Amino acid sequence: MPKPAIxxxxxxxxxxxxxxxxxxxxxxxxxxxxDNEFFTLLGPSGCGKTTLxxxxxxxxxxxQGEIVxxxxxxxxxxxQQRPVNTVFQHYALFPHMTVAENVGFPLKMQGQRPxxxxxxxxxxxxxxxxxxxxxxMPDQLSGGQQQRVALARALAPQPKVLLLDEPLSALxxxxxxxxxxxxKNLQRQTGITFVFVTHDxxxxxxxxxxxxxxxxxxxxxxxxxxxxxxxxxxxxxxxFIGETNFIQSTIAGIENSGARCTIGPGTTLGTGATxxxxxxxxxxxxxxxxxxxxxxxxxAADGLQGxxxxxxxxxxxxxxxxxxxxxxxxxxxxxxxxxxxxxxxxVGETVVLNVAEGAARILAD
Amino acid sequence: MRLLQSTQMRRVLGxxxxxxxxxxxxxxxxxxxxxxxxxxxxxxxxxxxEFSLEAYKQFLFERNLMDELVFNAAYLRIFGRSFLLAIGxxxxxxxxxxxxxxxxxRQPARRKNLMVFLVTIPFWTNLLIRAYCWILLLRDTxxxxxxxxxxxxxxxxxxxxxxxxxxxxxxVYTHIPFMVLPIYARVEKLDFNLLEAAHDLYASRxxxxxxxxxxxxxxxxxxxxxxxxxxxxGDFIIPNLLGGGKHLMIGSLIQLQFGGSRNWPxxxxxxxxxxxxxxxxxxxxxxGPGRKMKPxxxx
Numbered sequence: 001m002p003k004p005a006i007x008x009x010x011x012x013x014x015x016x017x018x019x020x021x022x023x024x025x026x027x028x029x030x031x032x033x034x035d036n037e038f039f040t041l042l043g044p045s046g047c048g049k050t051t052l053x054x055x056x057x058x059x060x061x062x063x064q065g066e067i068v069x070x071x072x073x074x075x076x077x078x079x080q081q082r083p084v085n086t087v088f089q090h091y092a093l094f095p096h097m098t099v100a101e102n103v104g105f106p107l108k109m110q111g112q113r114p115x116x117x118x119x120x121x122x123x124x125x126x127x128x129x130x131x132x133x134x135x136x137m138p139d140q141l142s143g144g145q146q147q148r149v150a151l152a153r154a155l156a157p158q159p160k161v162l163l164l165d166e167p168l169s170a171l172x173x174x175x176x177x178x179x180x181x182x183x184k185n186l187q188r189q190t191g192i193t194f195v196f197v198t199h200d201x202x203x204x205x206x207x208x209x210x211x212x213x214x215x216x217x218x219x220x221x222x223x224x225x226x227x228x229x230x231x232x233x234x235x236x237x238x239x240f241i242g243e244t245n246f247i248q249s250t251i252a253g254i255e256n257s258g259a260r261c262t263i264g265p266g267t268t269l270g271t272g273a274t275x276x277x278x279x280x281x282x283x284x285x286x287x288x289x290x291x292x293x294x295x296x297x298x299x300a301a302d303g304l305q306g307x308x309x310x311x312x313x314x315x316x317x318x319x320x321x322x323x324x325x326x327x328x329x330x331x332x333x334x335x336x337x338x339x340x341x342x343x344x345x346x347v348g349e350t351v352v353l354n355v356a357e358g359a360a361r362i363l364a365d
Numbered sequence: 366m367r368l369l370q371s372t373q374m375r376r377v378l379g380x381x382x383x384x385x386x387x388x389x390x391x392x393x394x395x396x397x398x399x400x401x402x403x404x405x406x407x408x409x410x411x412x413x414x415e416f417s418l419e420a421y422k423q424f425l426f427e428r429n430l431m432d433e434l435v436f437n438a439a440y441l442r443i444f445g446r447s448f449l450l451a452i453g454x455x456x457x458x459x460x461x462x463x464x465x466x467x468x469x470x471r472q473p474a475r476r477k478n479l480m481v482f483l484v485t486i487p488f489w490t491n492l493l494i495r496a497y498c499w500i501l502l503l504r505d506t507x508x509x510x511x512x513x514x515x516x517x518x519x520x521x522x523x524x525x526x527x528x529x530x531x532x533x534x535x536x537v538y539t540h541i542p543f544m545v546l547p548i549y550a551r552v553e554k555l556d557f558n559l560l561e562a563a564h565d566l567y568a569s570r571x572x573x574x575x576x577x578x579x580x581x582x583x584x585x586x587x588x589x590x591x592x593x594x595x596x597x598x599g600d601f602i603i604p605n606l607l608g609g610g611k612h613l614m615i616g617s618l619i620q621l622q623f624g625g626s627r628n629w630p631x632x633x634x635x636x637x638x639x640x641x642x643x644x645x646x647x648x649x650x651x652x653g654p655g656r657k658m659k660p661x662x663x664x
Binding site for chain 1: 568
């Protein structure tokens with residue numbers, strides 16, 4: 001059984017705020033990051049994800065709890081003694097050194113021989129496709145190029161863990177998409193554990209092996225991208241990642257595989273597992289817009305009936321706002337557009353909503 | 366074309382006042398001094414309008430009884446002493462000023478501004494008055510000696526006033542803000558992320574200082590050193606008041622030539638020689654940072 005790369009054990013971090021009131025940035029967070037994993041800390045700004053990264057790097061120390069790196073506690077170790085390197089949000093390249101000197105810097109600090117250092121720096125620059133830029137100064141590079149140099153510099157000393165603090169947020173969209181693929185490839189090539197901090201759910205879903213969703217200094221959910229997307233444990237996770245319809249309802253009855261919930265007079269919806277709720281309990285249901293299929297109403301079809309209130313064209317899809325019959329619930333439904341590019345339904349049309357089995361989830365709020 | 370001319374015209378007009386002030390208050394006096402330095406002195410003050418290299422000869426030679434030129438190192442020694450004192454003052458100002466400026470720059474914004482304000486307080490009082498205060502502090506019956514005797518640390522008063530030590534102390538005291546402020550302006554802009562990045566990339570505190578902070582603070586250090594070194598070299602108030610005029614400095618020497626000695630050409634020549642040294646120092650400053658930005662082979 002290989003040792004996990006990082007174990008965060010019940011870590012709390014309290015800062016002294018400007019006004020003298022203590023601010024809790026992390027509240028009893030426990031996490032395990034496996035070796036050779038692309039792990040993402042995801043959450044809105046101020047959720048504590050960057051603080052957690054800084055605790056791992058050693059820029060801050062936990063108020064309570066402990067961080068264990070490959071089985072060894074790193075309590076009290078300063079950053080220069082941790083086999084962990086950081087790629088900073090704004091790259092933090094040394095402006096008075098060339099690209100090659102920047103990449104060679106950690107090696108020089110570790111006392112490597114100059115010829116060995118030059119070779120390693122060249123290899124690293126090659127790895128990030130910047131081999132021809134060694135003699136440039138950082139201010140002669142574009143944002144994307146600086147990003148690559150920062151990566152090469154952080155990877156050069158072969159850290160056991162690479163920490164990435166929103167490294168793509170300063171790049172434009174095209175470059176960002178390109179770098180996502182490259183980062184993922186780089187992680188596979190080097191076999192180094194990546195801990196990636198982002199507030200961008202798409203980044204998290206596309207790159208990660210596992211994701212930890214954080215909010216208000218607390219860990220909300222930890223799991224694979226699919227698990228996080230398909231089985232969000234609470235309203236925050238469901239809302240933060242992807243689009244979700246939330247419906248307030250009460251449980252009308254328990255069935256063998258789930259529950260039946262009332263969402264309007266005489267209108268019910270079958271749901272997935274009920275957690276620990278029983279008949280008559282008020283619950284919040286979550287349904288993803290793409291899990292509902294619209295069918296033209298021929299009057300006789302059973303299922304949920306509704307009327308299209310609004311169409312928003314988004315290219316491949318159209319988002320329909322559908323008002324349910326016998327209910328004041330409005331659902332967003334995503335439907336593929338026809339091959340010819342037309343939207344399949346018009347405003348005012350009556351439709352039937354087919355909700356897939358288990359698509360509606362009862363949230364453990 | 367017309368537009369270009371008009372912008373050029375406006376540029377000239379805009380620069381006009383500044384050029385006028387510099388031209389009148391700098392170029393004209395320097396031209397006068399250059400002219401004076403090549404004339405003969407008038408024992409009643411002023412100059413006799415005759416061409417002569419006497420002033421420059423006097424700098425290195427003196428005439429003996431037979432009216433022959435003999436090498437005389439007295440003035441060179443004065444220059445040498447002034448240089449040593451100016452270099453020493455600059456070094457001590459840097460030694461005290463850099464940590465001070467660095468410490469100031471790492472404070473929260475409000476504390477920072479307060480500290481910059483405190484550094485500028487000495488400028489509010491005239492230099493002469495501050496120099497006399499040092500006399501009150503340093504003299505044999507001064508505050509420092511009185512307390513040292515009262516507390517039984519010494520029996521006899523220490524002679525501090527009118528020594529090289531007093532000059533040195535006075536020069537460091539008056540010039541240290543000129544070292545602190547440019548360095549502060551530089552390190553205050555230092556990206557804190559760079560310091561974290563250096564630590565993260567295995568730099569110890571000493572390595573961080575040597576490889577990151579000092580190179581990035583270099584322009585401020587050079588500017589501060591010049592701002593201390595150049596005025597120190599020509600200073601005469603502090604050497605006169607705290608040194609008692611016993612040890613001549615370049616500044617005092619020049620002042621003396623225009624005053625008591627009534628040798629304006631020699632005073633002008635000494636001032637020009639001093640200025641040429643200062644110009645050399647300035648050129649090092651102008652070319653220095655350019656060289657610094659290029660990659661170093663091995664640092």
